[in-house]
Each structure stands twice: as structure tokens, then as C-alpha cells.
Amino acid sequence: MAASSRRGPDRPASxxxxxxxxxxxxxxxxxxxxxxxxxxxxxxxxxxxxxGLIVRGHWRSCYAFCLYLxxxxxxxxxxxxxxxxxxxxxxxxxxEAVEALLxxxxxxxxxxxxxxxxxxxxxxxxxxxxxxxxAIAGAVAPTVGADLDVVASVGxxxxxxxxxxxxxxLLAVCLWFHVPxxxxxKAILVGFVPYLVAFTMVLQILQTFGWDVRxxxxxxxxxxxxxLLGFWTRAAWRxxxxxxxxxxxxxxxxxxxxxxxx
Amino acid sequence: MLMWVLLGLAAVFLPLFLYVxxxxxxxxxxxDWELVLTPKGREQLEAVQVYTNTEMxxxxxxxxxxxxxxxxxxxxxxxxxxxxxCRLIEAYCPSWTRxxxxxxxxxxxxxAMADVRPLRPRDFxxxxxxxxxxxxxxxxxxxxxxxxxxxxRLYVLARAFGTLLRIVARSTRQxxxxxxxxxxxxxxxxxxVRTLSDESIDAFRLLxxxxxxxxxxxx
Numbered sequence: 001m002a003a004s005s006r007r008g009p010d011r012p013a014s015x016x017x018x019x020x021x022x023x024x025x026x027x028x029x030x031x032x033x034x035x036x037x038x039x040x041x042x043x044x045x046x047x048x049x050x051x052g053l054i055v056r057g058h059w060r061s062c063y064a065f066c067l068y069l070x071x072x073x074x075x076x077x078x079x080x081x082x083x084x085x086x087x088x089x090x091x092x093x094x095x096e097a098v099e100a101l102l103x104x105x106x107x108x109x110x111x112x113x114x115x116x117x118x119x120x121x122x123x124x125x126x127x128x129x130x131x132x133x134x135a136i137a138g139a140v141a142p143t144v145g146a147d148l149d150v151v152a153s154v155g156x157x158x159x160x161x162x163x164x165x166x167x168x169x170l171l172a173v174c175l176w177f178h179v180p181x182x183x184x185x186k187a188i189l190v191g192f193v194p195y196l197v198a199f200t201m202v203l204q205i206l207q208t209f210g211w212d213v214r215x216x217x218x219x220x221x222x223x224x225x226x227x228l229l230g231f232w233t234r235a236a237w238r239x240x241x242x243x244x245x246x247x248x249x250x251x252x253x254x255x256x257x258x259x260x261x262x
Numbered sequence: 263m264l265m266w267v268l269l270g271l272a273a274v275f276l277p278l279f280l281y282v283x284x285x286x287x288x289x290x291x292x293x294d295w296e297l298v299l300t301p302k303g304r305e306q307l308e309a310v311q312v313y314t315n316t317e318m319x320x321x322x323x324x325x326x327x328x329x330x331x332x333x334x335x336x337x338x339x340x341x342x343x344x345x346x347x348c349r350l351i352e353a354y355c356p357s358w359t360r361x362x363x364x365x366x367x368x369x370x371x372x373x374a375m376a377d378v379r380p381l382r383p384r385d386f387x388x389x390x391x392x393x394x395x396x397x398x399x400x401x402x403x404x405x406x407x408x409x410x411x412x413x414x415r416l417y418v419l420a421r422a423f424g425t426l427l428r429i430v431a432r433s434t435r436q437x438x439x440x441x442x443x444x445x446x447x448x449x450x451x452x453x454x455v456r457t458l459s460d461e462s463i464d465a466f467r468l469l470x471x472x473x474x475x476x477x478x479x480x481x
Contacts, residue, residue: 180291
């Protein structure tokens with residue numbers, strides 16, 4: 001998700017036709033070369049994360065995360081390959097909606113895996129998850145059916161912040177119940193929480209200060225996302241050392257881990 | 263505006279939260295579950311009982327020898343033995359404080375805890391500990407769940423060990439050849455450390471039973 005792609009195309013009209021960006025430069029249909037380079041870097045990094053997960057066998061630990069990476073690659077690849085067709089606010093919003101659903105699926109899958117055999121923790125997280133979902137629905141509902149600009153600048157930050165809260169809630173429940181986290185799960189959660197907060201902040205900056213500050217907002221977001229992908233790449237390619245805990249303990253808490261798998 | 267407030271809160275608390283998460287060792291956390299999921303818990307309980315009995319026997323022996331020395335007019339030797347006894351307590355209490363903290367963490371893994379009774383003030387000789395027990399008895403009835411009551415019990419026990427440690431340290435400093443030791447306080451501390459140990463072992467046993475019951479239900 002390049003700077004432009006992550007934040008979304010620059011102010012298109014509701015009908016999908018692009019209009020002037022503002023006082024600085026006129027809109028050129030397509031992505032700027034440097035934006036293409038950033039976009040390509042992000043797609044490559046996402047592919048590297050996926051490759052790492054497959055090579056090291058970590059893909060079994062969270063299918064939804066693999067699906068998220070694949071969806072990300074397809075969406076961003078489409079924008080990169082056909083900018084004239086896909087570099088539009090409506091496509092970008094649809095992409096963000098799908099990715100938001102996949103992020104929720106990631107949280108749900110990780111929670112289901114780690115709390116499956118821990119009824120108290122499972123109940124507490126289910127309640128937290130439901131409360132957060134209701135809060136997200138309540139916060140996003142007023143923007144449903146509104147102008148695309150409103151959805152992008154008001155609805156999306158709320159959705160992202162709510163998703164960040166779900167990930168943070170999952171981490172908090174793990175801490176409270178002393179539940180061990182599998183390294184990939186920890187990397188996913190620890191990565192998503194600050195990134196989603198940063199992304200929310202970028203959208204909020206745009207909403208508050210207008211599109212004049214899009215350059216700075218774009219840089220901030222690009223740096224945050226590339227850092228996140230770099231962090232995930234490192235985690236995906238790292239060998240997980242065999243636990244010293246008895247196999248019965250590992251198979252109870254982390255049944256997806258294959259004995260002796262590094 | 264609300265979003266900015268929420269983002270501000272996230273910016274303040276998130277780094278701290280992520281630091282705590284990152285600092286935690288997952289391997290150590292996984293190993294802690296051995297106590298819950300393997301017979302290691304029972305073995306640990308037996309080891310704790312043996313250790314406590316040994317420490318208490320040593321403490322009793324030291325105290326009795328000190329009394330004997332005092333009776334035979336060997337005040338210096340009595341003081342030295344009492345001092346040794348107090349140092350035994352000083353070395354012994356912190357290990358229980360750490361164990362009680364670990365038990366408190368483990369207790370969160372329990373799905374259903376058997377009900378616990380509050381500490382009884384009359385079981386304690388030292389007035390400070392009796393007051394603490396009275397307070398815990400009062401708070402006990404304000405808590406809704408057995409798990410909360412259990413954690414309160416652990417907290418009070420840990421505080422009681424800390425208080426005992428301070429009393430013993432104070433009496434060690436007050437041992438002076440001219441004034442003589444406060445036999446009453448030392449004897450009360452000796453008896454209370456046994457009561458606290460017994461209560462802590464009971465808590466450990468209760469925790470293991472609840473953890474095992476939870477495991478059977480999940481299996």
C-alpha cells in the first residue's frame with residue numbers, strides 16, 4: 001500500500017472521475033513514479049512475508065493472515081498494474097473494507113487458536129470482541145451511505161481504531177491470563193496495533209487539516225507500513241526454536257505446532 | 263475532537279503496553295504452564311511442604327536452644343541463637359512472597375475456583391497480622407467471585423509475610439545485651455510464620471485442585 005494507495009487516491013469525484021488535487025499540482029491520472037516504487041516495495045515485502053511463512057511452515061499458525069497478505073498483494077498489484085482503472089477512491093474504500101474484514105478474521109482466528117482450551121480467557125475475549133464490534137458498528141453506522149469522502153475521512157478512522165483496540169484487547173487478555181503467544185501471532189498483534197493507530201492518525205490529520213498536509217501524512221503512513229512489513233518479514237523468516245516445555249504442554253496450548261519443527 | 267482524544271490516549275499508553283508485551287518471555291510463560299498441565303504441580307507442592315517443615319523445624323530448634331541458653335544464664339549465646347532464628351525468618355519470607363505472586367498469576371488460569379475461607383484473626387499472635395486478617399475478613403465479603411477472594415487471600419498473605427519480615431528485622435536490631443530480647447515478640451513471630459506458611463500451602467493446594475478440575479473439564 002503505497003503512500004497514495006494506503007491513504008487513498010487524491011480526492012476523486014464521487015463518480016470516480018479524478019479532479020484537481022488542490023493548490024499545489026493538478027491531478028495526473030495514474031500513480032506518480034515514486035509512489036509506484038513505494039507500492040512495488042510494499043507488494044514485494046508482503047510477498048517476502050508470505051514466502052517466509054510458507055518456507056518456515058508458519059502459515060499453518062494463522063490462515064487468515066496469509067489470506068490478508070494475498071488479498072493485499074492482489075489489490076495493490078491491481079493498482080500498480082492498472083492505475084487508471086483502480087486508482088480511485090471507491091476501489092480504495094472497497095479494498096480497505098475487505099482488508100478490515102480480514103484483519104478482524106486474523107484477530108478472531110488467533111484468539112480461537114490460543115483460547116480454544118482456556119474457557120475463562122475465551123469468555124473474556126469473546127465479550128471484549130463483541131463489545132468492540134458493537135462499538136465499531138455504532139461508530140461507523142452514521143457514515144454508511146454518506147459521500148465517499150466522508151466514509152474515508154470519518155468512517156474509516158473509526159473502523160481502524162476499533163480494529164486496533166481488538167488487537168490490543170487480545171494482547172491484554174493474553175497478558176492477564178498468562179497465555180503464551182506463538183512468535184508469529186505475537187509479531188502479527190504487536191505489529192498491527194501501532195500501525196493501525198498510526199494509520200488512524202494519518203486519516204485524522206487529513207480530516208482535521210485538509211488535503212494540504214497530504215504529503216506529510218503520506219510519508220508518515222508509508223514509513224509506518226514499510227516498517228510493519230519489514231518487522232513481519234523478519235518474524236516470518238526467523239526459525240522458531242523448539243520449546244523446552246514438555247510436549248504435552250505445547251500440544252495443549254499450541255496444537256498447530258509440529259513437534260521438533262524449527 | 264473525540265478521535266484526537268482517543269489517539270492521544272493511545273499515543274500515551276500504547277508504548278508502555280507494547281513494552282510490557284515485548285518484554286515478556288513466551289518460552290518462560292509456556293514453561294509456567296507445566297505446573298498446570300503436568301504432575302509437576304503436585305511434585306512442587308510436596309517439595310514446598312518438605313522445605314517448609316524443614317525450615318520450621320530449624321526455627322523451633324533454634325528458639326528452644328535459645329530459651330535453654332537463657333535459662334542457664336548464657337545470655338550471649340541466647341542472643342546469638344535468637345539472631346540466627348530471626349535471620350532464618352528473614353531469608354524464608356521473601357521466597358513465600360515471590361511464590362504467592364506466582365500463584366496469583368496462575369489463579370487467573372482457573373475457570374472455577376473452590377470457595378476459600380477468609381484468614382482468621384485469632385490464628386495470629388502478632389497484633390499487626392491479626393489486624394490484617396481482620397481487614398481481609400471484612401473485604402472478603404465484598405468480593406463477588408471465589409477467584410477474587412482467592413487473590414485477596416494471596417495478597418493478604420504476601421502483605422503479612424512482608425509485615426512479619428519488618429517486625430523480625432526490627433526486633434533483631436533491638437537485641438541489646440543490656441535490655442535483653444523481646445521473647446514474646448520473637449515467639450509470636452515464630453508461631454505466625456508457621457501459620458502463614460500453612461495458609462500459603464493450603465492456598466497452593468486449593469489452586470492446584472482448581473487447576474486440575476479445570477483441566478479435566480477442558481479435556
